[in-house]
Amino acid sequence: MIKRFATLLPVVFGVLCLTFALLHLIPGDPVDVMLGESASVTDRLALKAQLGLDQPLAVQFGQYLLHVLQGDFGSSIHTQTPISQLLWQAYPATLLLAVVALAIGLAIGIPLGIWSALKAGHWQDVMITMLSIRLAAMPAFWLGPVLMLVFAVWLGWLPVSGMTSPLTIVLPALTLGLGLSAILTRMTRTSLLEVLSEDYIRTARAKGLSERQVLLKHALRAALLPLVTIVGLQMGSLLAGAVITETIFSWNGIGRLLVDSIEKRDYPVTQACVLVVALSYVLINQATDLVYRWLDPRTRGTQ
Amino acid sequence: MKTFSLLTLAFWLITVLLGHAAGLNPNQIDLNAILQWPSVQHWLGTDDLGRDILARVIRGVEVSFLVTVVVTAVTLTVGLSIGLVAGYKGGKLDSVLMQVTNIFLAFPGMLLAIAFAAVLGAGINNLILALCLTGWVTYARLSRGQALALRQRLHVLAAESLGASSVRVMALHILPMLISILLVEAAYSMASVMIAEASLSFLGLGIQAPHASWGAMLRDAVRFMLVAPHYVLSVGVCMMSLILAINLGGDVLRDKLDVRSEVRG
Numbered sequence A: 001m002i003k004r005f006a007t008l009l010p011v012v013f014g015v016l017c018l019t020f021a022l023l024h025l026i027p028g029d030p031v032d033v034m035l036g037e038s039a040s041v042t043d044r045l046a047l048k049a050q051l052g053l054d055q056p057l058a059v060q061f062g063q064y065l066l067h068v069l070q071g072d073f074g075s076s077i078h079t080q081t082p083i084s085q086l087l088w089q090a091y092p093a094t095l096l097l098a099v100v101a102l103a104i105g106l107a108i109g110i111p112l113g114i115w116s117a118l119k120a121g122h123w124q125d126v127m128i129t130m131l132s133i134r135l136a137a138m139p140a141f142w143l144g145p146v147l148m149l150v151f152a153v154w155l156g157w158l159p160v161s162g163m164t165s166p167l168t169i170v171l172p173a174l175t176l177g178l179g180l181s182a183i184l185t186r187m188t189r190t191s192l193l194e195v196l197s198e199d200y201i202r203t204a205r206a207k208g209l210s211e212r213q214v215l216l217k218h219a220l221r222a223a224l225l226p227l228v229t230i231v232g233l234q235m236g237s238l239l240a241g242a243v244i245t246e247t248i249f250s251w252n253g254i255g256r257l258l259v260d261s262i263e264k265r266d267y268p269v270t271q272a273c274v275l276v277v278a279l280s281y282v283l284i285n286q287a288t289d290l291v292y293r294w295l296d297p298r299t300r301g302t303q
Numbered sequence B: 001m002k003t004f005s006l007l008t009l010a011f012w013l014i015t016v017l018l019g020h021a022a023g024l025n026p027n028q029i030d031l032n033a034i035l036q037w038p039s040v041q042h043w044l045g046t047d048d049l050g051r052d053i054l055a056r057v058i059r060g061v062e063v064s065f066l067v068t069v070v071v072t073a074v075t076l077t078v079g080l081s082i083g084l085v086a087g088y089k090g091g092k093l094d095s096v097l098m099q100v101t102n103i104f105l106a107f108p109g110m111l112l113a114i115a116f117a118a119v120l121g122a123g124i125n126n127l128i129l130a131l132c133l134t135g136w137v138t139y140a141r142l143s144r145g146q147a148l149a150l151r152q153r154l155h156v157l158a159a160e161s162l163g164a165s166s167v168r169v170m171a172l173h174i175l176p177m178l179i180s181i182l183l184v185e186a187a188y189s190m191a192s193v194m195i196a197e198a199s200l201s202f203l204g205l206g207i208q209a210p211h212a213s214w215g216a217m218l219r220d221a222v223r224f225m226l227v228a229p230h231y232v233l234s235v236g237v238c239m240m241s242l243i244l245a246i247n248l249g250g251d252v253l254r255d256k257l258d259v260r261s262e263v264r265g
Helices: A002-006 A009-024 A030-035 A041-050 A057-069 A083-118 A123-136 A140-154 A166-196 A199-206 A211-249 A254-263 A267-295 B002-021 B053-089 B091-105 B111-120 B124-150 B154-161 B166-202 B214-223 B229-257
Strands: none
Touching: A002 A267, A009 A057, A009 A267, A009 B091, A009 B111, A030 A041, A030 A267, A083 A123, A083 A166, A083 A211, A083 A254, A083 A267, A123 A166, A123 B229, A140 A166, A140 A211, A140 B166, A140 B214, A140 B229, A166 A211, A199 A211, A211 A254, A211 A267, A211 B111, A254 A267, A254 B111, A267 B111, B002 B053, B002 B229, B053 B091, B053 B124, B053 B166, B053 B214, B053 B229, B091 B124, B111 B124, B111 B166, B124 B166, B154 B166, B166 B214, B166 B229, B214 B229
16 A cells, blocks of 8 residues: 555655746746836845745745645735645535536446447437447536526526535536436447357356346446446546536635636746645545445455 | 538638638628627627628637647647657657646646747747647657557567667558557547647637737627627537547547557567
């Protein structure tokens, strides 16, 4: 276990290097870009000192590492709020959105995928496949507004945006979840069809089990296993996809914080958001890997 | 499926050509005719500055195509070269490359492209740069894996024992065998580059006003959704048709080139 997490260290270090480099990729003087040309010399020097830009590069990087390890991301240039506080407020919202979206994706994707596989070649399968291909071709910044238009504006069933009532999560979560369900439907279908053609399924049928028992006891368990990995990978897309969805629906999560900070040229906040999302993704993937190993009887116990 | 894909792609190509021939002006502002519903003069209606949505959609597809083709060509070439050399040569170079790609892959989805675009500043050149900086990784991984498996093949060993230089082996004996898999990957990733371009423009990080781009149009369209829902719907349907056509085109290409699974060692 510890060994597995040790293999993450180079990646984490690399992620830190890349996010550190972001501030230095700004063409010209970052202070100019952030404060604008008209800023006074004192302000410029103060910001330079605050960001540590007056230090040699190696010292800057060392300090960056040291601070991040202590959970200190500096403070926002505009409001002077500590960035860790901003992240602390935004992160749970994004996580909640991602988890609800995942639940929606699974609740729609798996049953549809199973149905589609059981009816392979029939019109139901063709319909589901057509639907999921179309859903997958719908980017969040179009699906979101359309859902908003239909359910909030025309039908008036749900709130348009914001975070005022528990119902406000429905539309953003649907936006993310529907896209995910399209992928999960196709994955479940492929995986189940593959398992159903295996010898042990034929054996189970031959010994007289009902089709229901074959499916529930033998096929599904094996067919759904690869989905664990897909879900882990998709969790990352959910975190990143939240950037657009949160912007559309005014959901105050990490994605909106990121976009806001970019618009205000508040680059330390941008840097911190990118870092936190990337690190979450790395951890989620590692966790998925562990769960997979634990669930799969073929790899269980072989570390 | 196949005909749908080809027809849609042909449709957009002809529309763009016709648009040029008819001399559509996507930037002509008419403040007397803002946010109008579709009519005979403006087939898809007008936007918030009275500009013809159809003309802007057509200009948008051109920009989108341009970005997609440039980014795909650059990332494919760079990724392929790096992956091929790393996979074939192996050793230190290979392990360094793997570490670098691991780091890039630690950033989910478009996060890194968003970050690059944010610090580089808006505009079409920086948009292309940001997408290129993040896009080469998949191709490098894919071609590295393929080259690693292919370098043990008999025909490669035979060429080596005949004294062929490593450049010759890579170019003539390995490249032709992995190129079809990469082309299929490129076809699929064109759709995601297109979405990425539109997403960045949607966030205000890509193509800037007054130039038309689908992402920027959608951004405006969402603001005026309550009074002019035809705006968001028409741009969205156009975009979806093109992405769908590209994806299905990828399926066609995959079946044609018969890439079912990766090459085994």
